[in-house]
Amino acid sequence: MIEHTYAVVGMACGHCAGFVTEEVERVAGVTAVAVDVDAGTVTVTSEKPLDDAAVHAAIEEAGYALNGGRS
Structure with a gap:
């Protein structure tokens, strides 16, 4: 498994986390x-x-x- 951490500007709440999670999960190869x-x-x-x-x-x-x- 490969893990990378990205610093993101502008997230402030659980809704923000949900939007980011939903979009990043669509990237080919992402498992989590x-x-x-x-x-x-x-x-x-x-x-x-x-x-x-x-x-x-x-x-x-x-x-x-x-x-x-x-x-």
Whole structure:
């Protein structure tokens, strides 16, 4: 399993987490998504490397922006 954590700007509540989770789960290869609203992070799990651009686009589609890259 591969895990990457992305810093996301603008999430403030459980609804925000739901929107981000829904969009990121649509990215091919994603097996799990964990959103920590308080920390402003999204942890994405996959079995193979993911296309960072696809994850970034999914987060933007949910209405939020990445704060830097991933870790």
